[in-house]
Amino acid sequence: MAELTNANAPEGFQNDPRVPDELKNNVFITSLDKIYNWGRKRSVWPMLFGLACCAIEMIATAASRHDLSRFGWELMRASPRQADLMIVSGTVTKKMIPQIVRLYNQMPEPRYVIAMGACATAGGPFKEGYNVVSGVDKFIPVDVYITGCPPRPEALLHSFIKLQEKIEKQSLRNVPWYQKGEEDVVPIPVLGPDLVDLRRAQEIREKAAQAAPTQEQPAA
Ligand code: SF4
Numbered sequence: 001m002a003e004l005t006n007a008n009a010p011e012g013f014q015n016d017p018r019v020p021d022e023l024k025n026n027v028f029i030t031s032l033d034k035i036y037n038w039g040r041k042r043s044v045w046p047m048l049f050g051l052a053c054c055a056i057e058m059i060a061t062a063a064s065r066h067d068l069s070r071f072g073w074e075l076m077r078a079s080p081r082q083a084d085l086m087i088v089s090g091t092v093t094k095k096m097i098p099q100i101v102r103l104y105n106q107m108p109e110p111r112y113v114i115a116m117g118a119c120a121t122a123g124g125p126f127k128e129g130y131n132v133v134s135g136v137d138k139f140i141p142v143d144v145y146i147t148g149c150p151p152r153p154e155a156l157l158h159s160f161i162k163l164q165e166k167i168e169k170q171s172l173r174n175v176p177w178y179q180k181g182e183e184d185v186v187p188i189p190v191l192g193p194d195l196v197d198l199r200r201a202q203e204i205r206e207k208a209a210q211a212a213p214t215q216e217q218p219a220a
Pocket of ligand 1: 052053054055089090091116117118119120124125148149150151
């Protein structure tokens, strides 16, 4: 209850004769943002899925030794509709990224993403491999990155604390999920002979046009 103090009460609150004595130590003054974020940061529901070896550490984090329920985050859900945190734990392959983006789009706002380990952050030991994406943030926004191959459960717990700090700083006045306008949906990449990010379609067309051989002019 660290945030719920009357330390920021208006000056004179404690000495104001109009405030009854029995209320002086029972009334807490805080802001709506602090109450809202205090509840949200202790009630995060991670999505239950893993991609590679890092997922083993994520599973260990959820077991009794590391006691994830201290954070109020222990309830993992297999459905993106019931989750608000995606932990990308493992190698992101080109075959898998369309499914990851689809799952991300299916999560309701507010939603957060943790890139766990070297692979999810930047491709890891497989960076520039023919079948590997060089970081999940090429496609979906990431809130917290964890280094390591694999990161230990303590590192994942540290990322939860960092995400809690980020949630604490958000304000009802400007959080995107209460703004009018179109929902922020990420186009699902298309996997053909290679992976195509549809947000870069125009750029790809222009580069292809520049690289195409020009037809030789017929001799006069
Ligand atoms: S970062 Fe290391 S441990 Fe994690 S998925 Fe990649 S290779 Fe496996």
